[in-house]
Amino acid sequence: MTAQAEPRLFDLGRSEDQRMNQDTMERFAANEIRAVAKEADEAGATPEGFYDKTAELGLSLLPIPEALGGAGMARSPVSNALNAEDLAWGDLGLTLGAISPQAFVNTLLDQGSDAQREKYLPRFCEGTFYAATTALMEPRATFDPTVPQCTATSVDSGYTLNGSKCMVPLGESAELVLVIAQLDNQGPAAFIVEGTPKGMTRTREEHMGLRTLELAGLTFENVELPGDALLGDGSFELQRFVDLSRIGLCALAVGCCQGVLDYVMDYVNERVAFGEPISNRQAVAFMVADMAIELEAMRLMTWRAASRAEQGLDFQEQAYLAKVACAEHAMKIGTDGVQLLGGHGFCREHPVEIWYRNLRAIAILDGVASV
Protein backbone atom coordinates (compact mmCIF):
# COMPACT_ATOMS: atom_id res chain seq x y z
CA MET A 1 0.00 0.00 0.00
CA THR A 2 1.28 3.43 -0.89
CA ALA A 3 0.35 6.42 1.20
CA GLN A 4 -1.61 7.99 -1.62
CA ALA A 5 -3.91 5.84 -3.70
CA GLU A 6 -3.09 5.91 -7.40
CA PRO A 7 -6.02 6.66 -9.69
CA ARG A 8 -7.36 3.30 -10.74
CA LEU A 9 -7.71 2.20 -14.28
CA PHE A 10 -10.60 1.48 -14.64
CA ASP A 11 -13.60 2.26 -12.48
CA LEU A 12 -16.51 3.98 -14.16
CA GLY A 13 -18.94 3.58 -11.29
CA ARG A 14 -20.68 6.63 -9.89
CA SER A 15 -19.89 7.70 -6.35
CA GLU A 16 -22.66 7.67 -3.76
CA ASP A 17 -23.14 11.43 -4.21
CA GLN A 18 -23.33 11.02 -7.94
CA ARG A 19 -25.89 8.23 -7.60
CA MET A 20 -28.02 10.43 -5.38
CA ASN A 21 -27.69 13.31 -7.84
CA GLN A 22 -28.70 10.88 -10.56
CA ASP A 23 -31.90 10.03 -8.68
CA THR A 24 -32.85 13.68 -8.52
CA MET A 25 -31.79 14.44 -12.09
CA GLU A 26 -33.52 11.46 -13.66
CA ARG A 27 -36.77 12.16 -11.86
CA PHE A 28 -36.60 15.82 -12.74
CA ALA A 29 -35.81 14.96 -16.38
CA ALA A 30 -38.83 12.66 -16.64
CA ASN A 31 -41.40 14.61 -14.61
CA GLU A 32 -40.47 18.23 -15.24
CA ILE A 33 -38.56 18.29 -18.53
CA ARG A 34 -39.79 15.46 -20.76
CA ALA A 35 -43.34 16.20 -19.67
CA VAL A 36 -43.25 19.73 -21.12
CA ALA A 37 -40.70 19.33 -23.93
CA LYS A 38 -43.08 18.80 -26.85
CA GLU A 39 -45.34 21.69 -25.99
CA ALA A 40 -42.33 23.93 -25.42
CA ASP A 41 -40.81 22.99 -28.77
CA GLU A 42 -44.03 23.72 -30.60
CA ALA A 43 -44.43 27.06 -28.86
CA GLY A 44 -40.76 27.88 -29.42
CA ALA A 45 -40.65 29.05 -25.82
CA THR A 46 -39.84 27.78 -22.37
CA PRO A 47 -42.90 27.10 -20.21
CA GLU A 48 -43.46 29.75 -17.58
CA GLY A 49 -41.76 28.96 -14.31
CA PHE A 50 -39.69 26.17 -15.82
CA TYR A 51 -36.30 27.73 -15.21
CA ASP A 52 -37.21 28.70 -11.64
CA LYS A 53 -38.04 25.06 -11.04
CA THR A 54 -34.62 24.04 -12.31
CA ALA A 55 -33.07 26.57 -9.93
CA GLU A 56 -34.38 24.46 -7.03
CA LEU A 57 -31.92 21.78 -8.06
CA GLY A 58 -29.12 24.13 -7.05
CA LEU A 59 -26.93 23.46 -10.08
CA SER A 60 -25.48 26.94 -10.34
CA LEU A 61 -24.98 27.72 -6.68
CA LEU A 62 -23.23 24.44 -5.86
CA PRO A 63 -19.64 25.66 -6.39
CA ILE A 64 -20.23 29.24 -5.21
CA PRO A 65 -18.46 29.94 -1.87
CA GLU A 66 -20.67 29.87 1.22
CA ALA A 67 -19.67 33.43 2.06
CA LEU A 68 -21.41 34.53 -1.14
CA GLY A 69 -24.53 32.46 -0.45
CA GLY A 70 -23.60 29.31 -2.34
CA ALA A 71 -23.01 25.77 -1.15
CA GLY A 72 -19.22 25.99 -1.28
CA MET A 73 -18.72 22.57 -2.79
CA ALA A 74 -15.66 21.61 -4.81
CA ARG A 75 -16.37 22.01 -8.48
CA SER A 76 -16.51 18.68 -10.27
CA PRO A 77 -16.47 18.58 -14.09
CA VAL A 78 -17.37 14.87 -13.91
CA SER A 79 -20.44 15.43 -11.72
CA ASN A 80 -21.46 18.41 -13.85
CA ALA A 81 -21.20 16.31 -17.00
CA LEU A 82 -23.23 13.51 -15.39
CA ASN A 83 -25.92 15.96 -14.28
CA ALA A 84 -26.12 17.48 -17.77
CA GLU A 85 -26.35 14.01 -19.26
CA ASP A 86 -29.14 12.90 -16.94
CA LEU A 87 -31.16 16.09 -17.45
CA ALA A 88 -30.73 16.11 -21.24
CA TRP A 89 -32.52 12.76 -21.36
CA GLY A 90 -35.61 14.90 -20.76
CA ASP A 91 -34.82 17.51 -23.43
CA LEU A 92 -31.63 18.90 -24.85
CA GLY A 93 -32.74 22.48 -25.43
CA LEU A 94 -34.44 22.99 -22.08
CA THR A 95 -31.44 21.51 -20.28
CA LEU A 96 -28.99 23.67 -22.18
CA GLY A 97 -30.99 26.73 -21.14
CA ALA A 98 -31.08 25.58 -17.54
CA ILE A 99 -27.31 25.10 -17.33
CA SER A 100 -26.26 28.18 -19.29
CA PRO A 101 -25.90 30.24 -16.09
CA GLN A 102 -23.59 27.49 -14.83
CA ALA A 103 -21.22 28.28 -17.70
CA PHE A 104 -21.14 31.89 -16.58
CA VAL A 105 -20.72 31.01 -12.89
CA ASN A 106 -18.00 28.44 -13.50
CA THR A 107 -16.02 30.76 -15.75
CA LEU A 108 -16.28 33.55 -13.20
CA LEU A 109 -15.08 31.20 -10.45
CA ASP A 110 -12.34 29.93 -12.72
CA GLN A 111 -10.98 33.12 -14.13
CA GLY A 112 -12.75 36.09 -12.52
CA SER A 113 -11.40 38.48 -9.87
CA ASP A 114 -12.53 38.43 -6.22
CA ALA A 115 -14.38 41.69 -6.72
CA GLN A 116 -16.26 40.29 -9.71
CA ARG A 117 -17.20 37.15 -7.80
CA GLU A 118 -18.51 39.20 -4.89
CA LYS A 119 -20.45 41.46 -7.21
CA TYR A 120 -22.15 38.89 -9.41
CA LEU A 121 -22.28 35.47 -7.75
CA PRO A 122 -24.75 36.25 -4.92
CA ARG A 123 -27.36 36.85 -7.63
CA PHE A 124 -27.29 33.14 -8.43
CA CYS A 125 -27.97 32.12 -4.83
CA GLU A 126 -31.41 33.60 -4.29
CA GLY A 127 -33.37 30.46 -5.08
CA THR A 128 -34.76 31.69 -8.38
CA PHE A 129 -33.29 31.38 -11.84
CA TYR A 130 -30.88 34.14 -12.75
CA ALA A 131 -30.38 34.22 -16.52
CA ALA A 132 -26.75 34.50 -17.51
CA THR A 133 -24.91 33.14 -20.50
CA THR A 134 -21.73 33.15 -22.51
CA ALA A 135 -21.30 34.49 -26.06
CA LEU A 136 -18.59 32.80 -28.06
CA MET A 137 -19.78 32.00 -31.58
CA GLU A 138 -19.58 34.57 -34.36
CA PRO A 139 -21.54 34.71 -37.61
CA ARG A 140 -18.85 34.09 -40.21
CA ALA A 141 -17.87 31.15 -42.37
CA THR A 142 -14.31 30.94 -41.06
CA PHE A 143 -15.28 31.04 -37.40
CA ASP A 144 -12.61 29.64 -35.09
CA PRO A 145 -13.65 29.67 -31.43
CA THR A 146 -10.13 30.47 -30.29
CA VAL A 147 -9.73 33.52 -32.55
CA PRO A 148 -12.62 35.92 -31.89
CA GLN A 149 -13.13 38.85 -34.21
CA CYS A 150 -15.21 40.85 -31.78
CA THR A 151 -12.89 43.59 -30.58
CA ALA A 152 -12.47 45.49 -27.36
CA THR A 153 -10.39 48.63 -27.30
CA SER A 154 -8.99 50.20 -24.16
CA VAL A 155 -10.22 53.75 -23.59
CA ASP A 156 -9.95 56.05 -20.59
CA SER A 157 -13.30 55.03 -19.09
CA GLY A 158 -12.81 51.29 -19.72
CA TYR A 159 -13.37 49.47 -23.01
CA THR A 160 -15.25 49.91 -26.26
CA LEU A 161 -16.79 46.72 -27.64
CA ASN A 162 -17.50 46.12 -31.35
CA GLY A 163 -18.58 43.11 -33.39
CA SER A 164 -21.26 40.46 -33.37
CA LYS A 165 -22.03 37.13 -31.74
CA CYS A 166 -24.54 34.50 -32.79
CA MET A 167 -26.38 31.50 -31.39
CA VAL A 168 -26.14 32.83 -27.85
CA PRO A 169 -28.32 30.69 -25.51
CA LEU A 170 -30.85 32.74 -23.53
CA GLY A 171 -29.56 35.56 -25.74
CA GLU A 172 -32.80 37.50 -25.52
CA SER A 173 -33.23 37.49 -21.76
CA ALA A 174 -29.81 36.97 -20.14
CA GLU A 175 -29.06 39.72 -17.66
CA LEU A 176 -25.37 38.94 -17.71
CA VAL A 177 -23.50 37.93 -20.84
CA LEU A 178 -19.86 36.92 -20.89
CA VAL A 179 -18.62 38.15 -24.27
CA ILE A 180 -15.39 36.80 -25.71
CA ALA A 181 -13.48 39.44 -27.68
CA GLN A 182 -10.02 40.34 -28.89
CA LEU A 183 -8.49 42.94 -26.53
CA ASP A 184 -6.36 45.63 -28.22
CA ASN A 185 -5.15 43.02 -30.72
CA GLN A 186 -3.22 41.34 -27.92
CA GLY A 187 -5.31 38.20 -27.58
CA PRO A 188 -8.71 36.97 -26.47
CA ALA A 189 -10.32 38.26 -23.29
CA ALA A 190 -13.77 37.99 -21.73
CA PHE A 191 -16.07 40.86 -20.79
CA ILE A 192 -19.05 40.89 -18.48
CA VAL A 193 -21.88 42.77 -20.15
CA GLU A 194 -24.74 43.63 -17.84
CA GLY A 195 -28.22 44.30 -19.21
CA THR A 196 -28.44 45.88 -22.66
CA PRO A 197 -26.11 48.89 -22.77
CA LYS A 198 -26.34 51.54 -25.49
CA GLY A 199 -25.15 50.21 -28.84
CA MET A 200 -26.00 46.56 -28.04
CA THR A 201 -28.86 44.84 -29.86
CA ARG A 202 -30.33 41.41 -29.32
CA THR A 203 -32.07 39.63 -32.20
CA ARG A 204 -33.88 36.33 -31.78
CA GLU A 205 -32.77 33.73 -34.32
CA GLU A 206 -34.97 31.00 -35.75
CA HIS A 207 -33.39 27.57 -35.89
CA MET A 208 -34.52 24.07 -36.87
CA GLY A 209 -33.84 22.77 -33.35
CA LEU A 210 -33.30 23.98 -29.79
CA ARG A 211 -36.35 26.13 -30.33
CA THR A 212 -36.88 26.76 -26.63
CA LEU A 213 -33.39 28.07 -26.09
CA GLU A 214 -33.96 31.66 -27.29
CA LEU A 215 -30.81 31.51 -29.37
CA ALA A 216 -30.07 35.08 -30.33
CA GLY A 217 -27.61 37.19 -32.22
CA LEU A 218 -25.94 40.01 -30.32
CA THR A 219 -24.35 43.01 -32.01
CA PHE A 220 -22.16 45.58 -30.35
CA GLU A 221 -21.60 48.99 -31.90
CA ASN A 222 -19.22 51.11 -29.89
CA VAL A 223 -20.62 49.71 -26.65
CA GLU A 224 -18.93 51.39 -23.71
CA LEU A 225 -18.01 49.08 -20.87
CA PRO A 226 -16.62 50.09 -17.48
CA GLY A 227 -13.07 49.10 -16.52
CA ASP A 228 -14.21 46.30 -14.22
CA ALA A 229 -16.07 44.54 -17.07
CA LEU A 230 -12.84 42.81 -18.06
CA LEU A 231 -12.87 39.30 -16.59
CA GLY A 232 -10.00 38.69 -14.18
CA ASP A 233 -6.75 40.38 -15.12
CA GLY A 234 -7.43 40.00 -18.84
CA SER A 235 -5.33 36.90 -19.41
CA PHE A 236 -8.29 34.79 -20.42
CA GLU A 237 -7.69 31.09 -21.02
CA LEU A 238 -9.97 30.78 -24.00
CA GLN A 239 -8.89 27.26 -24.93
CA ARG A 240 -9.83 25.95 -21.46
CA PHE A 241 -13.21 27.67 -21.71
CA VAL A 242 -13.84 26.14 -25.15
CA ASP A 243 -12.74 22.68 -24.02
CA LEU A 244 -15.00 22.70 -20.96
CA SER A 245 -17.86 23.88 -23.16
CA ARG A 246 -17.24 20.99 -25.49
CA ILE A 247 -17.45 18.47 -22.66
CA GLY A 248 -20.76 20.04 -21.65
CA LEU A 249 -22.15 19.75 -25.16
CA CYS A 250 -20.97 16.14 -25.40
CA ALA A 251 -22.70 15.29 -22.13
CA LEU A 252 -25.92 16.83 -23.41
CA ALA A 253 -25.64 14.81 -26.61
CA VAL A 254 -25.10 11.60 -24.63
CA GLY A 255 -28.18 12.22 -22.49
CA CYS A 256 -30.39 13.04 -25.47
CA CYS A 257 -29.12 10.00 -27.41
CA GLN A 258 -29.88 7.80 -24.39
CA GLY A 259 -33.42 9.13 -24.65
CA VAL A 260 -33.54 8.12 -28.31
CA LEU A 261 -32.18 4.65 -27.58
CA ASP A 262 -34.62 4.02 -24.72
CA TYR A 263 -37.51 5.14 -26.88
CA VAL A 264 -36.67 3.08 -29.97
CA MET A 265 -35.95 -0.03 -27.91
CA ASP A 266 -39.47 0.06 -26.50
CA TYR A 267 -40.89 0.84 -29.92
CA VAL A 268 -39.18 -1.90 -31.93
CA ASN A 269 -40.13 -4.50 -29.34
CA GLU A 270 -43.78 -3.44 -29.38
CA ARG A 271 -44.38 -2.58 -33.00
CA VAL A 272 -45.61 -5.67 -34.81
CA ALA A 273 -45.21 -6.24 -38.55
CA PHE A 274 -45.55 -9.53 -40.41
CA GLY A 275 -46.83 -11.11 -37.21
CA GLU A 276 -43.86 -10.36 -34.97
CA PRO A 277 -42.10 -7.40 -33.32
CA ILE A 278 -39.94 -5.54 -35.83
CA SER A 279 -36.95 -6.04 -33.50
CA ASN A 280 -36.91 -9.65 -34.76
CA ARG A 281 -35.74 -8.30 -38.13
CA GLN A 282 -31.97 -8.06 -38.30
CA ALA A 283 -32.08 -4.85 -40.31
CA VAL A 284 -33.79 -3.25 -37.32
CA ALA A 285 -31.85 -5.02 -34.57
CA PHE A 286 -28.48 -4.08 -36.10
CA MET A 287 -29.47 -0.42 -36.25
CA VAL A 288 -30.42 -0.43 -32.60
CA ALA A 289 -27.22 -2.26 -31.67
CA ASP A 290 -25.12 0.26 -33.61
CA MET A 291 -26.89 3.04 -31.79
CA ALA A 292 -26.03 1.50 -28.42
CA ILE A 293 -22.40 0.99 -29.44
CA GLU A 294 -21.97 4.54 -30.71
CA LEU A 295 -23.67 5.95 -27.64
CA GLU A 296 -21.39 4.06 -25.30
CA ALA A 297 -18.35 5.34 -27.19
CA MET A 298 -19.65 8.91 -26.92
CA ARG A 299 -20.26 8.48 -23.21
CA LEU A 300 -16.85 7.03 -22.42
CA MET A 301 -15.00 9.69 -24.42
CA THR A 302 -16.97 12.41 -22.64
CA TRP A 303 -16.36 10.94 -19.21
CA ARG A 304 -12.66 10.57 -19.97
CA ALA A 305 -12.30 14.20 -20.97
CA ALA A 306 -14.26 15.31 -17.90
CA SER A 307 -12.22 13.06 -15.66
CA ARG A 308 -8.95 14.54 -16.93
CA ALA A 309 -10.32 18.05 -16.44
CA GLU A 310 -11.30 17.13 -12.89
CA GLN A 311 -7.84 15.76 -12.11
CA GLY A 312 -6.21 18.95 -13.38
CA LEU A 313 -4.60 17.14 -16.31
CA ASP A 314 -4.44 18.47 -19.83
CA PHE A 315 -7.73 17.58 -21.55
CA GLN A 316 -7.78 19.59 -24.75
CA GLU A 317 -7.22 16.61 -27.00
CA GLN A 318 -9.74 14.41 -25.21
CA ALA A 319 -12.39 17.15 -25.27
CA TYR A 320 -11.82 17.69 -28.96
CA LEU A 321 -11.98 13.99 -29.83
CA ALA A 322 -15.14 13.61 -27.76
CA LYS A 323 -16.72 16.59 -29.47
CA VAL A 324 -16.00 15.26 -32.96
CA ALA A 325 -17.25 11.78 -32.08
CA CYS A 326 -20.36 13.08 -30.31
CA ALA A 327 -21.21 15.44 -33.16
CA GLU A 328 -21.06 12.66 -35.75
CA HIS A 329 -22.69 9.90 -33.75
CA ALA A 330 -25.37 12.15 -32.31
CA MET A 331 -26.49 13.09 -35.79
CA LYS A 332 -26.53 9.43 -36.80
CA ILE A 333 -28.47 8.38 -33.71
CA GLY A 334 -30.91 11.24 -34.22
CA THR A 335 -31.65 10.28 -37.80
CA ASP A 336 -31.77 6.54 -37.02
CA GLY A 337 -34.24 7.27 -34.25
CA VAL A 338 -36.58 8.74 -36.82
CA GLN A 339 -35.87 5.97 -39.33
CA LEU A 340 -36.58 3.13 -36.90
CA LEU A 341 -40.04 4.51 -36.25
CA GLY A 342 -40.65 4.79 -40.00
CA GLY A 343 -43.64 6.94 -40.84
CA HIS A 344 -44.33 7.32 -37.13
CA GLY A 345 -40.88 8.83 -36.65
CA PHE A 346 -41.51 11.49 -39.28
CA CYS A 347 -44.84 12.27 -37.70
CA ARG A 348 -44.73 14.86 -34.91
CA GLU A 349 -46.69 12.61 -32.58
CA HIS A 350 -43.47 10.93 -31.45
CA PRO A 351 -40.61 12.88 -29.85
CA VAL A 352 -37.88 11.37 -32.05
CA GLU A 353 -38.28 14.18 -34.57
CA ILE A 354 -37.55 16.80 -31.87
CA TRP A 355 -34.48 14.87 -30.79
CA TYR A 356 -33.35 14.59 -34.40
CA ARG A 357 -33.58 18.35 -34.84
CA ASN A 358 -31.95 19.09 -31.47
CA LEU A 359 -29.09 16.62 -31.89
CA ARG A 360 -28.25 18.24 -35.21
CA ALA A 361 -27.06 21.23 -33.19
CA ILE A 362 -24.23 19.35 -31.49
CA ALA A 363 -22.13 19.57 -34.64
CA ILE A 364 -22.88 23.28 -34.98
CA LEU A 365 -22.66 24.74 -31.51
CA ASP A 366 -19.53 25.53 -29.61
CA GLY A 367 -18.83 27.26 -26.38
CA VAL A 368 -22.24 27.27 -24.83
CA ALA A 369 -22.15 25.06 -21.77
CA SER A 370 -19.19 25.06 -19.51
CA VAL A 371 -18.82 22.15 -17.13
Place this chain on the structure above:
Amino acid sequence: MKVLVAVKRVVDYNVKVRAKADGSDVDLNNVKMAINPFCEIAVEEAVRLKEAGTATEVVAVSIGDKACQEQIRTALALGADRGIQVETEGAVEPLVVAKLLKGVIEKEQPQLVILGKQSIDGDNNQTGQMLGALTNMAQGTFASEVAIDGDKVNVTREVDGGLQTVSLNLPAIVTTDLRLNEPRYASLPNIMKAKKKPLDVHTPADLGVEPKAHLTTLKVEPPAERQAGIMVESVEQLVDKLKNEAKVIS
Protein backbone atom coordinates in the same frame (compact mmCIF):
# COMPACT_ATOMS: atom_id res chain seq x y z
CA MET B 1 -42.30 18.04 18.65
CA LYS B 2 -40.04 15.28 17.48
CA VAL B 3 -41.08 13.33 14.37
CA LEU B 4 -39.76 9.90 13.52
CA VAL B 5 -40.02 8.73 9.90
CA ALA B 6 -39.24 5.26 8.68
CA VAL B 7 -37.73 4.77 5.24
CA LYS B 8 -37.20 1.54 3.35
CA ARG B 9 -34.78 0.66 0.57
CA VAL B 10 -36.70 -0.99 -2.27
CA VAL B 11 -36.37 -1.66 -5.99
CA ASP B 12 -36.89 1.58 -7.91
CA TYR B 13 -40.47 1.85 -9.11
CA ASN B 14 -39.32 2.22 -12.73
CA VAL B 15 -37.53 -1.12 -12.78
CA LYS B 16 -39.22 -4.03 -14.50
CA VAL B 17 -38.45 -6.74 -11.97
CA ARG B 18 -37.69 -10.32 -12.91
CA ALA B 19 -37.87 -13.51 -10.90
CA LYS B 20 -34.63 -15.38 -10.33
CA ALA B 21 -34.20 -18.42 -12.56
CA ASP B 22 -34.49 -20.77 -9.56
CA GLY B 23 -37.72 -19.08 -8.45
CA SER B 24 -36.31 -18.31 -4.99
CA ASP B 25 -36.80 -14.55 -5.08
CA VAL B 26 -36.90 -11.42 -7.20
CA ASP B 27 -33.57 -10.85 -8.95
CA LEU B 28 -31.94 -7.82 -7.34
CA ASN B 29 -28.57 -8.10 -9.08
CA ASN B 30 -27.57 -4.80 -10.71
CA VAL B 31 -31.04 -3.40 -10.12
CA LYS B 32 -31.52 0.24 -9.25
CA MET B 33 -32.65 0.70 -5.65
CA ALA B 34 -34.44 3.72 -4.23
CA ILE B 35 -36.37 5.00 -1.26
CA ASN B 36 -39.88 3.50 -1.13
CA PRO B 37 -42.23 6.13 -2.67
CA PHE B 38 -44.64 6.04 0.29
CA CYS B 39 -41.71 6.52 2.69
CA GLU B 40 -40.59 9.50 0.65
CA ILE B 41 -44.04 11.01 1.10
CA ALA B 42 -43.64 10.39 4.85
CA VAL B 43 -40.32 12.24 4.87
CA GLU B 44 -41.80 15.13 2.91
CA GLU B 45 -44.69 15.43 5.37
CA ALA B 46 -42.33 15.47 8.33
CA VAL B 47 -40.11 18.09 6.71
CA ARG B 48 -43.15 20.24 5.95
CA LEU B 49 -44.18 20.03 9.62
CA LYS B 50 -40.72 21.22 10.53
CA GLU B 51 -40.80 24.06 8.00
CA ALA B 52 -44.18 25.10 9.39
CA GLY B 53 -42.61 25.31 12.86
CA THR B 54 -44.74 22.47 14.22
CA ALA B 55 -41.97 19.91 14.40
CA THR B 56 -38.62 20.66 15.99
CA GLU B 57 -36.66 17.63 14.84
CA VAL B 58 -37.08 15.01 12.13
CA VAL B 59 -35.33 11.68 12.61
CA ALA B 60 -35.18 9.18 9.74
CA VAL B 61 -34.78 5.50 10.55
CA SER B 62 -34.14 2.60 8.23
CA ILE B 63 -33.73 -1.11 8.85
CA GLY B 64 -31.38 -3.18 6.74
CA ASP B 65 -27.76 -3.75 5.79
CA LYS B 66 -25.26 -0.95 5.20
CA ALA B 67 -26.70 -0.19 1.76
CA CYS B 68 -29.84 1.30 3.34
CA GLN B 69 -27.72 4.20 4.60
CA GLU B 70 -28.11 5.55 1.07
CA GLN B 71 -31.87 5.88 1.61
CA ILE B 72 -31.29 7.48 5.02
CA ARG B 73 -29.06 9.99 3.29
CA THR B 74 -31.79 10.66 0.76
CA ALA B 75 -34.11 11.43 3.67
CA LEU B 76 -31.44 13.70 5.18
CA ALA B 77 -31.04 15.44 1.80
CA LEU B 78 -34.81 16.00 1.72
CA GLY B 79 -34.58 17.75 5.10
CA ALA B 80 -34.47 15.22 7.96
CA ASP B 81 -32.07 16.26 10.73
CA ARG B 82 -30.42 12.98 11.61
CA GLY B 83 -30.54 9.32 10.76
CA ILE B 84 -30.65 5.96 12.52
CA GLN B 85 -29.83 2.66 10.88
CA VAL B 86 -30.84 -0.58 12.55
CA GLU B 87 -28.40 -3.05 11.09
CA THR B 88 -29.96 -6.34 9.99
CA GLU B 89 -29.11 -8.99 7.45
CA GLY B 90 -31.37 -10.46 4.79
CA ALA B 91 -35.10 -9.93 4.48
CA VAL B 92 -36.89 -8.63 7.56
CA GLU B 93 -40.58 -9.33 8.06
CA PRO B 94 -43.15 -6.67 8.94
CA LEU B 95 -43.55 -7.93 12.52
CA VAL B 96 -39.80 -7.74 13.12
CA VAL B 97 -39.69 -4.28 11.54
CA ALA B 98 -42.51 -3.18 13.83
CA LYS B 99 -40.71 -4.55 16.89
CA LEU B 100 -37.46 -2.84 15.92
CA LEU B 101 -39.29 0.43 15.31
CA LYS B 102 -40.93 0.06 18.73
CA GLY B 103 -37.41 -0.18 20.17
CA VAL B 104 -36.39 3.00 18.35
CA ILE B 105 -39.53 4.77 19.56
CA GLU B 106 -38.71 3.85 23.15
CA LYS B 107 -35.24 5.33 22.75
CA GLU B 108 -36.27 8.44 20.85
CA GLN B 109 -39.70 9.19 22.34
CA PRO B 110 -41.13 10.92 19.23
CA GLN B 111 -44.52 12.61 19.39
CA LEU B 112 -45.38 11.57 15.87
CA VAL B 113 -44.29 8.58 13.79
CA ILE B 114 -44.87 8.73 10.04
CA LEU B 115 -44.50 5.66 7.85
CA GLY B 116 -45.44 4.72 4.31
CA LYS B 117 -48.67 2.73 4.19
CA GLN B 118 -46.77 -0.07 2.47
CA SER B 119 -43.54 -0.72 0.62
CA ILE B 120 -43.73 -1.37 -3.10
CA ASP B 121 -41.67 -4.57 -2.91
CA GLY B 122 -43.55 -6.69 -0.35
CA ASP B 123 -46.81 -4.70 -0.57
CA ASN B 124 -47.70 -6.07 2.87
CA ASN B 125 -49.30 -2.96 4.36
CA GLN B 126 -48.77 -4.30 7.89
CA THR B 127 -45.92 -2.52 9.65
CA GLY B 128 -47.78 0.66 10.66
CA GLN B 129 -50.73 -1.24 12.06
CA MET B 130 -48.53 -3.74 13.91
CA LEU B 131 -46.51 -0.89 15.36
CA GLY B 132 -49.74 0.72 16.59
CA ALA B 133 -50.72 -2.49 18.33
CA LEU B 134 -47.28 -3.03 19.86
CA THR B 135 -46.88 0.51 21.20
CA ASN B 136 -50.51 1.17 22.07
CA MET B 137 -50.25 4.41 20.17
CA ALA B 138 -53.21 5.73 18.18
CA GLN B 139 -52.95 5.16 14.43
CA GLY B 140 -54.23 7.00 11.38
CA THR B 141 -53.56 4.94 8.29
CA PHE B 142 -53.77 5.85 4.56
CA ALA B 143 -53.47 9.54 5.31
CA SER B 144 -54.24 12.08 2.61
CA GLU B 145 -54.07 15.00 5.04
CA VAL B 146 -52.33 15.47 8.37
CA ALA B 147 -53.02 18.47 10.62
CA ILE B 148 -51.53 18.95 14.06
CA ASP B 149 -53.96 20.56 16.50
CA GLY B 150 -52.42 21.09 19.93
CA ASP B 151 -51.88 17.68 21.50
CA LYS B 152 -53.95 16.02 18.79
CA VAL B 153 -53.40 15.18 15.18
CA ASN B 154 -56.28 15.13 12.71
CA VAL B 155 -55.75 12.60 9.96
CA THR B 156 -57.89 12.44 6.85
CA ARG B 157 -57.89 8.84 5.67
CA GLU B 158 -58.61 7.44 2.25
CA VAL B 159 -61.11 4.68 2.89
CA ASP B 160 -63.35 2.70 0.57
CA GLY B 161 -66.09 4.99 -0.60
CA GLY B 162 -64.64 8.32 0.53
CA LEU B 163 -62.65 10.17 3.13
CA GLN B 164 -62.72 9.72 6.88
CA THR B 165 -61.17 12.13 9.35
CA VAL B 166 -59.98 10.83 12.69
CA SER B 167 -58.62 12.81 15.61
CA LEU B 168 -55.78 11.08 17.45
CA ASN B 169 -54.09 11.88 20.71
CA LEU B 170 -50.35 12.36 20.43
CA PRO B 171 -48.09 10.45 20.37
CA ALA B 172 -49.54 8.82 17.29
CA ILE B 173 -48.69 6.81 14.19
CA VAL B 174 -49.59 7.97 10.69
CA THR B 175 -49.16 5.97 7.50
CA THR B 176 -49.14 7.85 4.24
CA ASP B 177 -51.19 7.39 1.11
CA LEU B 178 -50.18 8.58 -2.34
CA ARG B 179 -52.08 11.85 -2.31
CA LEU B 180 -50.75 13.23 0.98
CA ASN B 181 -48.15 15.39 -0.77
CA GLU B 182 -45.78 15.56 -3.68
CA PRO B 183 -42.21 15.08 -2.47
CA ARG B 184 -39.64 17.70 -3.43
CA TYR B 185 -36.45 17.00 -5.34
CA ALA B 186 -33.35 16.64 -3.22
CA SER B 187 -31.25 19.59 -4.38
CA LEU B 188 -27.58 19.03 -5.13
CA PRO B 189 -26.33 21.25 -2.28
CA ASN B 190 -28.62 19.43 0.17
CA ILE B 191 -27.35 16.06 -1.05
CA MET B 192 -23.82 17.19 -0.23
CA LYS B 193 -24.82 18.67 3.12
CA ALA B 194 -26.62 15.46 4.08
CA LYS B 195 -23.22 13.84 4.42
CA LYS B 196 -22.43 15.99 7.43
CA LYS B 197 -25.62 15.12 9.31
CA PRO B 198 -25.28 12.52 12.08
CA LEU B 199 -26.18 8.89 11.42
CA ASP B 200 -26.23 6.39 14.30
CA VAL B 201 -26.16 2.65 13.86
CA HIS B 202 -27.97 0.28 16.26
CA THR B 203 -28.15 -3.49 16.30
CA PRO B 204 -31.40 -5.34 17.00
CA ALA B 205 -29.80 -6.48 20.28
CA ASP B 206 -29.39 -2.82 21.32
CA LEU B 207 -33.16 -2.54 20.97
CA GLY B 208 -33.84 -5.82 22.74
CA VAL B 209 -35.20 -7.55 19.65
CA GLU B 210 -34.16 -10.87 18.17
CA PRO B 211 -35.12 -10.98 14.46
CA LYS B 212 -37.00 -14.20 13.78
CA ALA B 213 -38.36 -15.52 10.53
CA HIS B 214 -41.99 -16.59 10.62
CA LEU B 215 -42.50 -16.82 6.88
CA THR B 216 -40.95 -19.04 4.25
CA THR B 217 -41.08 -18.07 0.59
CA LEU B 218 -41.91 -21.14 -1.46
CA LYS B 219 -41.70 -19.74 -4.96
CA VAL B 220 -41.46 -16.45 -6.84
CA GLU B 221 -42.73 -16.48 -10.40
CA PRO B 222 -43.86 -13.84 -12.91
CA PRO B 223 -47.59 -13.48 -13.52
CA ALA B 224 -48.96 -15.35 -16.54
CA GLU B 225 -48.68 -13.36 -19.75
CA ARG B 226 -51.93 -11.76 -20.78
CA GLN B 227 -53.51 -12.21 -24.16
CA ALA B 228 -53.74 -9.05 -26.24
CA GLY B 229 -57.08 -7.28 -25.88
CA ILE B 230 -59.58 -6.66 -28.67
CA MET B 231 -61.73 -3.67 -29.57
CA VAL B 232 -65.46 -4.44 -29.59
CA GLU B 233 -67.76 -2.82 -32.12
CA SER B 234 -70.71 -2.03 -29.89
CA VAL B 235 -72.13 -2.18 -26.39
CA GLU B 236 -74.26 -5.14 -27.42
CA GLN B 237 -71.19 -7.05 -28.51
CA LEU B 238 -69.44 -6.17 -25.24
CA VAL B 239 -72.36 -7.43 -23.16
CA ASP B 240 -72.58 -10.55 -25.28
CA LYS B 241 -68.89 -11.32 -24.77
CA LEU B 242 -69.05 -10.64 -21.03
CA LYS B 243 -72.02 -12.99 -20.79
CA ASN B 244 -71.06 -15.80 -23.08
CA GLU B 245 -67.26 -15.74 -23.39
CA ALA B 246 -65.93 -14.30 -20.13
CA LYS B 247 -69.03 -15.45 -18.23
CA VAL B 248 -68.61 -12.65 -15.68
CA ILE B 249 -72.20 -11.44 -15.91
CA SER B 250 -75.34 -13.43 -16.38
